[in-house]
Amino acid sequence: MTEDRVVITPWQVTGKIDYEKLIEQFGTEPITEELLGRITKITGELHLQLRRRIFFSHRDLNWILDTYERGERFYLYTGRGPSGPTHIGHMIPWIFTKYLQDKFNAKLYFQLTDDEKSLWPPPGLAIDEVRHWTRENALDIIATGFQKGKTLLVADTMCARTLYNIAIEVAKHVTYSTVKAIFGLEDNSNIGIAFFPAMQAVPAFIESRFAGRNVPCLIPAAIDQDPYWRMTRDVAPKIGFLKPAQIHSRFLPGLLADGKMSASIPESAVFTTDDASTAERKIMNSFTGGRVTVEEQRRLGGDAEICPIFQYEYFLLEPDDSKAEDIRQRCLRGELLCGEHKAAVAEKVKAFLREHQERRERAKGCLDEFMVKDEYFTHE
Amino acid sequence: MTEDRVVITPWQVTGKIDYEKLIEQFGTEPITEELLGRITKITGELHLQLRRRIFFSHRDLNWILDTYERGERFYLYTGRGPSGPTHIGHMIPWIFTKYLQDKFNAKLYFQLTDDEKSLWPPPGLAIDEVRHWTRENALDIIATGFQKGKTLLVADTMCARTLYNIAIEVAKHVTYSTVKAIFGLEDNSNIGIAFFPAMQAVPAFIESRFAGRNVPCLIPAAIDQDPYWRMTRDVAPKIGFLKPAQIHSRFLPGLLADGKMSASIPESAVFTTDDASTAERKIMNSFTGGRVTVEEQRRLGGDAEICPIFQYEYFLLEPDDSKAEDIRQRCLRGELLCGEHKAAVAEKVKAFLREHQERRERAKGCLDEFMVKDEYFTHE
Numbered sequence: 001m002t003e004d005r006v007v008i009t010p011w012q013v014t015g016k017i018d019y020e021k022l023i024e025q026f027g028t029e030p031i032t033e034e035l036l037g038r039i040t041k042i043t044g045e046l047h048l049q050l051r052r053r054i055f056f057s058h059r060d061l062n063w064i065l066d067t068y069e070r071g072e073r074f075y076l077y078t079g080r081g082p083s084g085p086t087h088i089g090h091m092i093p094w095i096f097t098k099y100l101q102d103k104f105n106a107k108l109y110f111q112l113t114d115d116e117k118s119l120w121p122p123p124g125l126a127i128d129e130v131r132h133w134t135r136e137n138a139l140d141i142i143a144t145g146f147q148k149g150k151t152l153l154v155a156d157t158m159c160a161r162t163l164y165n166i167a168i169e170v171a172k173h174v175t176y177s178t179v180k181a182i183f184g185l186e187d188n189s190n191i192g193i194a195f196f197p198a199m200q201a202v203p204a205f206i207e208s209r210f211a212g213r214n215v216p217c218l219i220p221a222a223i224d225q226d227p228y229w230r231m232t233r234d235v236a237p238k239i240g241f242l243k244p245a246q247i248h249s250r251f252l253p254g255l256l257a258d259g260k261m262s263a264s265i266p267e268s269a270v271f272t273t274d275d276a277s278t279a280e281r282k283i284m285n286s287f288t289g290g291r292v293t294v295e296e297q298r299r300l301g302g303d304a305e306i307c308p309i310f311q312y313e314y315f316l317l318e319p320d321d322s323k324a325e326d327i328r329q330r331c332l333r334g335e336l337l338c339g340e341h342k343a344a345v346a347e348k349v350k351a352f353l354r355e356h357q358e359r360r361e362r363a364k365g366c367l368d369e370f371m372v373k374d375e376y377f378t379h380e
Numbered sequence: 381m382t383e384d385r386v387v388i389t390p391w392q393v394t395g396k397i398d399y400e401k402l403i404e405q406f407g408t409e410p411i412t413e414e415l416l417g418r419i420t421k422i423t424g425e426l427h428l429q430l431r432r433r434i435f436f437s438h439r440d441l442n443w444i445l446d447t448y449e450r451g452e453r454f455y456l457y458t459g460r461g462p463s464g465p466t467h468i469g470h471m472i473p474w475i476f477t478k479y480l481q482d483k484f485n486a487k488l489y490f491q492l493t494d495d496e497k498s499l500w501p502p503p504g505l506a507i508d509e510v511r512h513w514t515r516e517n518a519l520d521i522i523a524t525g526f527q528k529g530k531t532l533l534v535a536d537t538m539c540a541r542t543l544y545n546i547a548i549e550v551a552k553h554v555t556y557s558t559v560k561a562i563f564g565l566e567d568n569s570n571i572g573i574a575f576f577p578a579m580q581a582v583p584a585f586i587e588s589r590f591a592g593r594n595v596p597c598l599i600p601a602a603i604d605q606d607p608y609w610r611m612t613r614d615v616a617p618k619i620g621f622l623k624p625a626q627i628h629s630r631f632l633p634g635l636l637a638d639g640k641m642s643a644s645i646p647e648s649a650v651f652t653t654d655d656a657s658t659a660e661r662k663i664m665n666s667f668t669g670g671r672v673t674v675e676e677q678r679r680l681g682g683d684a685e686i687c688p689i690f691q692y693e694y695f696l697l698e699p700d701d702s703k704a705e706d707i708r709q710r711c712l713r714g715e716l717l718c719g720e721h722k723a724a725v726a727e728k729v730k731a732f733l734r735e736h737q738e739r740r741e742r743a744k745g746c747l748d749e750f751m752v753k754d755e756y757f758t759h760e
Binding site for chain 2: 115118119123124127157158159160161164165167168169171172173174175176177178179180185186187188189190191192193194195197198374
């Protein structure tokens with residue numbers, strides 16, 4: 001796939017992604033060694049997603065650290081469009097967000113954009129289906145380990161009074177031209193999705209609104225969500241709020257050759273509710289960076305960069321950097337064969353799922369303690 | 381002003397309006413003698429706004445009467461954009477709506493589009509200002525005499541959870557092209573006002589949504605609101621609801637020569653909170669259909685059709701048809717001079733205001749019984 005066919009919008013990620021080039025294109029900053037040094041000094045340890053530059057880019061992260069060092073608290077905001085089951089790829093930034101919450105003792109708003117998913121892509125999901133996935137995804141979010149009492153799951157339709165009231169302030173400063181340009185909407189797009197970027201902007205301001213003073217906000221999210229935050233940052237000063245800072249992650253590649261993960265293609269990813277044999281089958285059937293024959297693999301080595309099996313290790317399953325590097329080297333040198341590696345990763349995936357599914361089961365008992373309603377917010 | 385410069389959108393009414401032509405242009409039906417006969421049979425008496433064709437046009441009114449005669453209840457829906465003080469022109473359709481409520485024992489949803497007024501026209505009003513006018517207008521609405529317990533004042537921002545949830549269903553079926561064409565929006569219009577038509581559609585469906593079965597809805601409103609209901613009627617069957625019926629009123633002309641009434645031009649209308657001397661001064665300074673000199677007036681007569689002083693009588697202040705007709709004839713024959721007529725109308729206006737302001741004062745004690753919140757509506 002040629003580079004110019006790479007498409008990154010909040011609704012579409014295709015092509016082989018050059019992350020360095022994205023930093024240039026989007027005008028963001030790379031995560032530097034110096035920045036990692038600052039974070040280490042504060043947190044005591046760097047999360048593997050920072051060490052390995054899974055989170056690779058940011059906006060205003062230095063400012064967030066400045067304010068934190070001055071004793072100010074910031075809060076976190078991330079989100080999920082509840083259109084299908086959760087896969088391991090979705091969980092990558094959530095796991096990192098939990099690290100941020102724990103290390104910075106930060107409140108977290110986790111938006112579930114159920115409205116978006118009933119509006120887009122056309123014809124949108126039926127509302128009952130969106131509600132189903134909202135609940136299912138919420139269980140995975142809670143199972144990630146976020147702190148009770150400091151983590152608010154905000155489903156747009158459940159908190160619509162609160163969100164809509166702030167969204168109209170945002171919307172006042174966003175033209176249809178802007179959403180056309182940023183999100184690739186067209187004149188035949190529906191007016192709900194045209195308005196939606198204003199709803200998605202709200203959690204970046206909500207804490208300041210109800211605190212009655214500006215509270216810095218940091219948004220950890222995959223890089224494809226950046227267009228929303230660019231718009232949000234443009235509007236912020238116009239309505240008296242701070243621009244939210246951001247930290248951007250790469251995408252975990254899918255298990256099929258095209259690299260995409262999709263809820264509509266079950267074999268493209270391991271889902272959090274897959275049973276052990278399903279997960280094992282998916283891993284064993286995965287596309288890899290290996291060669292067509294064992295002989296070729298031994299002679300030429302594999303390509304770890306494009307290999308989802310290696311990337312599952314790198315993004316999530318192998319916490320030890322030297323072991324991860326060792327695995328990479330053995331792939332490159334053709335010492336580690338794909339069948340053998342798949343079998344090892346399948347075991348790790350099954351262990352991950354076993355633990356996650358236990359926590360997920362327990363999450364069913366405390367869903368209401370995480371999901372907030374309009375009543376949570378103070379109303380005049 | 382030439383005919384082709386007549387502009388009628390929900391935000392703009394200019395030019396001398398040919399109401400017969402509007403029926404053709406908008407594709408509505410005239411209120412016929414036969415229809416008036418049906419209404420008389422049911423209600424026992426025709427409101428003067430029907431006898432005098434202040435309400436002159438409709439969609440599906442025969443269907444509403446059919447369902448009523450079969451024993452089905454319909455409900456009423458009308459609204460107000462709270463951007464300034466209430467003038468007598470605003471009250472004309474409200475007074476008629478009260479007649480409908482009383483005669484058909486109908487529930488009424490009265491929407492206050494505070495969101496719209498903070499979004500449009502640019503730059504929109506500050507939210508505190510909109511809230512102020514929402515309360516002020518609500519007092520006038522209550523003072524009109526609507527029945528407590530059967531009348532729900534729905535301010536969009538106060539009921540946003542309920543409204544937004546239904547509005548996204550509507551929005552799914554409305555494209556940006558459509559709102560551009562219907563409401564004259566442009567690409568540099570803000571995305572809040574682009575979405576707003578979906579919010580305004582909601583009360584046409586809300587009773588059916590919460591009743592769990594289709595309940596017919598009749599919308600009495602000035603003809604300039606028709607574009608909203610055309611859109612609403614297009615969407616209705618796509619989301620399983622009945623098309624709302626409509627009945628359309630003419631506009632009471634303003635007191636200045638251009639015929640417009642505007643909250644930003646105090647002398648253009650009598651406002652419900654004007655004191656007696658202010659109201660009297662406005663009436664005495666009014667533009668009329670009279671001639672430049674008394675001599676000419678005696679010789680040529682006045683033009684009652686374009687005269688706001690006569691129209692105040694015709695729309696509101698003279699309930700007796702034969703007396704109203706007598707006044708018209710005396711204007712036309714030059715027997716009734718403008719000064720004399722103004723003095724008479726000023727007295728009637730002052731009497732109207734005295735009574736209204738008493739009721740308005742009492743309304744302050746029961747605002748909360750009329751204004752509903754999200755909690756009023758059942759939530760899953």
